[in-house]
Structures are given as C-alpha cells and as structure tokens.
Amino acid sequence: MTSTTRSDTPGRDSDPAETAEWIDALEDITAAAGSERARYVLAEVQDHARLLGVTTSGLPFSAYRNTIPLTQQPAYPGDLALEERITSIMRWNALAMVMRANRDYGELGGHLASYASAAEIFEVGFNHFFRGRTDEFAGDLVYFQPHSAPGVYARAFLEGRLTEQDIENYRQEVPGHGLCSYPHPWLMPEFWQTPTGSMGIGPLSAVYQARFMRYLAARGLARTDARHVWGVFGDGEMDEPESIAGLTLAAREELDNLTFIVNCNLQRLDGPVRGNGQIIQELEALFVGAGWNVIKVLWGSEWDELFARDTEHVLLRRFAETVDGQYQKLGSEDGDYNRHKFFEADPKSAALVRHMSDAEINALKRGGHDFKKLYAAFVAARDHQGAPTVILAKTKKGYGMGGAGESRMTAHQAKKLDVDALLAFRDRFDLPLTDAAVEALAFCQPDADGPELSYLRERRAALGGFVPARTANATTRAPARPAPEAYANFALASDDKNMSTTMAAVRMLGNLLKDKHFGPRIVPIVADEARTFGMDALFRQVGIYAPEGQQYEPEDAGSIMYYKESADGQLLEEGITEAGAISSWT
Incomplete structure (x- = not known):
C-alpha cells in the first residue's frame, strides 16, 4: 500500500548542484513556454525513464500545499468583511438551533461541529456560485453534506424563507411545522432538492444527475448545458463504497458540469479519518487515478x-x-x-x-476557512473543461467552538456548550449579543434593511434566486397517455394464453416506446440484465446512450437486435451497478 506521507525528502539529495540545474531548466521552460509545455516535457522524460528501466517513486499525489498559487489567485469579488460577519451570524444561529432543540425537548440530536467546519465553503458557494431557478434557467443542483443541514436552515432563516417557529422546531417535523434532520425532499418538498442523509448516496447521486443532464441535452429533451451540479461532502463519507463508485463514470463521460467539494476536517464520528496517514493525499490519489481534476485548498x-x-x-x-x-x-x-x-x-x-x-x-488558518482561497478553487472548478473537478478543502471540525469542540475527538457528538464556551464563541466572532441573549440562546437577527441582509438578498438575486428550492409540481404538460389497445393489446386479446409477467412488461415497454408522443419521455434503465429479461430488442429499437457514439463495429452487427450505441441513444445501460441504476432513476 502506498503511504500518504513522504520519507524520500530533498534533504537526502546526493548531488544538490545537479538537481538545481534540472530545476532551473524546468523553471526556464515554464517561464518561456508556459505550464502546458512544461507538463509535456516532464511526461516525455518520465516515459523515457521507463524505457531505460528507471522507476519513479510512484507517489500519486502532489505536495501538501494549495494547488492554485498566489500569483494565479483571482481578486475576490465580494465584500469580505460583510461576508465574514454574515457567516458568523449563521454559525451562531445554527449552533443555537441545535442547542435549543436539545435543551427544550431532551436528546433530539443534531450536529454542531460539521457546519462549523464547512461554513465558509457554503457561503462562498451561496454568495458567488450556486445559481437559482429562473423562468429561463432551471438552476444548479447542490448536494449538501447532511450533517451540515443546520447551517442551510440558518441561512434560510436570514433570507426570510424560514420563520423563527420553523427553526425552533428543528428535528420535530412530525407536527407539521418542523425541520427535518437531514436534507430530504419527501419531508420538505419545496425546500430540499435532493436527499443526502444516508452516507454515500449524495456523491453517487450527484454523478448520475450530472450525467442525466448531459443525456437530456443529447436527446434534445431539455437545455441543460449551462447547469452545474455541486456536491459538498465529508472526508469520512468517502469511505462509503457508494461515495466513490461513480468516479470513473464521471471522468469517462467528461462531466465537467460536476464539482465535488470534500470538507476535509480530518475527523469522522469516533476519531481521525486517517490518524496515521493523510486523507487529503489519499483522496487526491484516488480522484487523480479516476481521471478527475483535483484542486487542493489547504492553507489560508x-x-x-x-x-x-x-x-x-x-x-x-x-x-x-x-x-x-x-x-x-x-x-x-x-x-x-x-x-x-x-x-x-x-x-x-x-x-x-x-x-x-x-x-x-x-x-x-486552514484553507477551507479562507474565502479568497476557496473562491479561487471554485472559479477554477467551474471553468475547467473535459473532466469533473474535486476541491479538497482542509478545515477544522468544530471551528470556533474552542475547547468545547474545535478539533476535539468528541466534536461530532457535541450537542451543547456551557455558558463560558458560548460567551467565548460570541467574542471570537464578534456577535452583537448581550450576555443574557447568549445564555438564552437567542437567535441573531440583523435589521431587515441593514447591510447584512441587504447584501445577502442582493447576492441571491444576482444568482437567480434562493437555493435550495424545489418545485413540487411539474411545470410542463405531460404527453397524452396512449390507449391500452396501443401498448397492451396482446393482453386484451390473449385468448387466455399464459404469459410471464416479465414478458408482458417487456412487450408493454416496447410498445410504449413506439408511441411518438409518449415514447420519447420514457428512459429505460438497465443494470446489465437486458438479455436476461428479453429486453435486448430495445438495443436497436431505441439505442444505448453513449456520449461518444459507437466507435467500433459490434460483433453482432448483422443481427436484427445488435448492440447499438449512439450519442442520442435512449436506453441507459448502466452495467453491473444496481446502486448506479437507482441513482439514474432518482
């Protein structure tokens, strides 16, 4: 197994002068011809080294530093002081929401430390990147780290979309006026866009959603080329097999409309994600190997x-x-x-x-708490072409909680802070709360026309509207349903002949696909079992979706039911991945 820490340090150089000459040459090439030329030369040297039998260390990750150097960092477009103040208010309101629920109603649970580590990540996205739905644009999709849901509620409260009664009823949705523990559109159908509460389904679903957007565009069913899928996930969550199951699909289909932001606070529920290693280096190696563009944001x-x-x-x-x-x-x-x-x-x-x-x-600071470093990474991810991007942002779990939770082993389980810790939290983030308000866990609500809320509304208006927000009802008219005789006449006129349910379902599907109005709206999704269930006739009838088309002659090209792939194919052939097929369905 490759270690994620280096032992072959430059201090063991047997000929520093010669090494310096090579480095000088590389710097000259980069300065004269640019980084693309430098990368090409390095690749050629590495290939030639292999021909000579010279093996390299094989370390599949870069140095433990920011990917984007200061010289390439764009200017920050927002009001930094104001955004920091707004973020501090949201930190407090998220903390107060969880603590009030546990104070007033017993051990309801909830999480303080996850959002505390991700607040800046969320706010850079909310203020500058996550686009809402308009009449002309369907908006971006954002998959939120489930344990950070209190922070999203805290923002919606400041936006005026949630009332104080709503956030007072955090984790008490049964009576009808509460907020669900984790993102789920079934429980809050006009708020959450996607479910992420079961670890691993968020990353996998995000991949297949980004692919489905490309599928819709390829078939001419929707204009999705400008939409982007963002996903904020945890480093511990990456241990779930589903979290990484779709990585090669995303790279293979060049889904540059997809960005993961992995909140690398280095901790999971019980302790460090990789106590004796470096999870960021491990994840970089994983994503690079899968074909992703990787951006590390480690230092502020x-x-x-x-x-x-x-x-x-x-x-x-x-x-x-x-x-x-x-x-x-x-x-x-x-x-x-x-x-x-x-x-x-x-x-x-x-x-x-x-x-x-x-x-x-x-x-x-760590890079994941620096607005400017995060903004540079978001810009680079959004603009990158030809591959999906992952931003690995290093943070502290429980950031701002001090001795009560910051980088502590017990941070994930922390539901309460004592008064001294709350006062220290207030002072650290310069919150406009009296001692009595802090002790009462009062929510911090700036003036409606003050600079904080005015700025917050202006930024969301510039990005098209609020996020997350979901349309619970279809906005387009469904096509007319075919008459049963058109797709099930074999059953209506069966003369009592026996037929398996599988055969009946396949024949009905084939007939429905032939309907010129209803058929194009059907998306057959197969997890590598079409031949098993007698569905192989659909290969030629509607084609298998393959964004690059079919660049080979299929072995069964002469067959009436040959394996036909096309850029506008209708059938999604997912391979042996039931989780992937379900993700396409959702």
Missing part, C-alpha cells in the same frame, strides 16, 4: 508570507512528515503548542516563524 492567506520566504521548501517537508492525527492535535492547541511541536521540530521552520507571536501562529 496567512501562510502566503511564510511560503514566499521558504525558499528551501522546509514547510513542505514538515507537512509531509505530519500525519492527520497530529494535525488534529495541533488544531486543538494554541500558538505556543504549535510553535514548539510543529515549527521547532526543524531549526529552519522554527526560523521562519521566529518573528511571529503565539497569537499570530494561532491565527494561521
């Missing part, structure tokens, strides 16, 4: 000055040597601890922070 803007002075890449070596269990410990401690345990482990890294106070070291 406060690190930029350190990286600029670190000409010997000392920090990269320290990052590579540090496993996630230790990162979690570092995240739970203060600047003094981080100075002694991380930076002073190497005299050169210690020198880099010698001018910094403990408070400044403590303020070195």
Whole structure:
C-alpha cells in the first residue's frame, strides 16, 4: 500500500548542484513556454525513464500545499468583511438551533461541529456560485453534506424563507411545522432538492444527475448545458463504497458540469479519518487515478508570507512528515503548542516563524476557512473543461467552538456548550449579543434593511434566486397517455394464453416506446440484465446512450437486435451497478 506521507525528502539529495540545474531548466521552460509545455516535457522524460528501466517513486499525489498559487489567485469579488460577519451570524444561529432543540425537548440530536467546519465553503458557494431557478434557467443542483443541514436552515432563516417557529422546531417535523434532520425532499418538498442523509448516496447521486443532464441535452429533451451540479461532502463519507463508485463514470463521460467539494476536517464520528496517514493525499490519489481534476485548498492567506520566504521548501517537508492525527492535535492547541511541536521540530521552520507571536501562529488558518482561497478553487472548478473537478478543502471540525469542540475527538457528538464556551464563541466572532441573549440562546437577527441582509438578498438575486428550492409540481404538460389497445393489446386479446409477467412488461415497454408522443419521455434503465429479461430488442429499437457514439463495429452487427450505441441513444445501460441504476432513476 502506498503511504500518504513522504520519507524520500530533498534533504537526502546526493548531488544538490545537479538537481538545481534540472530545476532551473524546468523553471526556464515554464517561464518561456508556459505550464502546458512544461507538463509535456516532464511526461516525455518520465516515459523515457521507463524505457531505460528507471522507476519513479510512484507517489500519486502532489505536495501538501494549495494547488492554485498566489500569483494565479483571482481578486475576490465580494465584500469580505460583510461576508465574514454574515457567516458568523449563521454559525451562531445554527449552533443555537441545535442547542435549543436539545435543551427544550431532551436528546433530539443534531450536529454542531460539521457546519462549523464547512461554513465558509457554503457561503462562498451561496454568495458567488450556486445559481437559482429562473423562468429561463432551471438552476444548479447542490448536494449538501447532511450533517451540515443546520447551517442551510440558518441561512434560510436570514433570507426570510424560514420563520423563527420553523427553526425552533428543528428535528420535530412530525407536527407539521418542523425541520427535518437531514436534507430530504419527501419531508420538505419545496425546500430540499435532493436527499443526502444516508452516507454515500449524495456523491453517487450527484454523478448520475450530472450525467442525466448531459443525456437530456443529447436527446434534445431539455437545455441543460449551462447547469452545474455541486456536491459538498465529508472526508469520512468517502469511505462509503457508494461515495466513490461513480468516479470513473464521471471522468469517462467528461462531466465537467460536476464539482465535488470534500470538507476535509480530518475527523469522522469516533476519531481521525486517517490518524496515521493523510486523507487529503489519499483522496487526491484516488480522484487523480479516476481521471478527475483535483484542486487542493489547504492553507489560508496567512501562510502566503511564510511560503514566499521558504525558499528551501522546509514547510513542505514538515507537512509531509505530519500525519492527520497530529494535525488534529495541533488544531486543538494554541500558538505556543504549535510553535514548539510543529515549527521547532526543524531549526529552519522554527526560523521562519521566529518573528511571529503565539497569537499570530494561532491565527494561521486552514484553507477551507479562507474565502479568497476557496473562491479561487471554485472559479477554477467551474471553468475547467473535459473532466469533473474535486476541491479538497482542509478545515477544522468544530471551528470556533474552542475547547468545547474545535478539533476535539468528541466534536461530532457535541450537542451543547456551557455558558463560558458560548460567551467565548460570541467574542471570537464578534456577535452583537448581550450576555443574557447568549445564555438564552437567542437567535441573531440583523435589521431587515441593514447591510447584512441587504447584501445577502442582493447576492441571491444576482444568482437567480434562493437555493435550495424545489418545485413540487411539474411545470410542463405531460404527453397524452396512449390507449391500452396501443401498448397492451396482446393482453386484451390473449385468448387466455399464459404469459410471464416479465414478458408482458417487456412487450408493454416496447410498445410504449413506439408511441411518438409518449415514447420519447420514457428512459429505460438497465443494470446489465437486458438479455436476461428479453429486453435486448430495445438495443436497436431505441439505442444505448453513449456520449461518444459507437466507435467500433459490434460483433453482432448483422443481427436484427445488435448492440447499438449512439450519442442520442435512449436506453441507459448502466452495467453491473444496481446502486448506479437507482441513482439514474432518482
């Protein structure tokens, strides 16, 4: 098994001068001809090395740093100070919502730490990328990390879409005025777009939804080319087999209308996701191997000055040597601890922070809490062509909860904070709440015409409307249903002849597909069992959807029921994946 931490550090270089010459040559090529040329040359060198029998380390991941360098980072288009203030208010309201439910009604459950780690990710999306439905545009689809649902409710409360009574009834949907624990359109049909509450179904469903949008466009049934599917998921959730089951399909069909944002807070329910490894490096290797574009957002803007002075890449070596269990410990401690345990482990890294106070070291953020770093990643993901993109955003679980939950082993199970912890939370995020309001867990509601809510409404209006939002009723007229004689005459005039239910169903389906009005609306979905059930006649009748068409001569080309693939095929042949077939259906 490939380790996700490096041991072959540059410090073991047997000929530094020669190495420097190679690096200088690469820098010259990049400066003169660009990164594409540099990548080509590196690929050629690597291929030639294989011919010479020279094997490389085979590490399938990049250095433990941000993918997008500061020099390529776009300017942030929003009001940073205002967005940070709005995010702080949402953090508080999400926390208060969960705590009030558990205070007033016993152990109802809910989660504080997940949204605390993902708040900036959500807000960059909400303020700049997640587009709503309009009369001309069907909008984007967003799959939300289920344990972060309180944060989405907190935003909808500020938007005026949910009342205080609604959020007071969090996890109490049975009476009819509550909010469901996790995203699900069955329970909130005009709010949640998609269900994600069972770990793993969100990532898989997002892949098949992005593919289905392409399918609809290929068949001329809907204009979906501008729509985008976003999914915010957890790093621990990636251990679910369904989470990664659709990755190669997404790459194979070049679904650049799909972006995953994996919230890498390094923790699952019981402890670290990879205590003795690095989950971010492992996920990068997984997604790169599957054919995805990978963008890592690991370090916030406060690190930029350190990286600029670190000409010997000392920090990269320290990052590579540090496993996630230790990162979690570092995240739970203060600047003094981080100075002694991380930076002073190497005299050169210690020198880099010698001018910094403990408070400044403590303020070195992870990239997933930095609006500017996240925005750069979102832009790059949206604009990337030819492959889906995953953003690996490093965060702290329970960010802002201090000793009550920040990077703590018990963060996921935290439902309550004591008064001192609540007051510290208020002070850390500069919330306009009195001590009495904090103790009462009062919701923070800015003035309706104040700068916070005005900005929030303006950003959503610019993006087409609120998200998530769902249309519970069809907006287009369904085609006329064929008369039974048109598709089931074999049964009506059967003369009491016996017929298996499978044969009857297949014949009915074949006849319905022939109807010129109703037939095009049918999407046959097969999990590699068409021949078993006598459905192979549909291969030629309606064709199998394949975005690249059929670039080979099928072995049975002379058969009346040959295996016909086409770019506008109607049948979805999913292969041996029942979960994938169900995802296409949903």
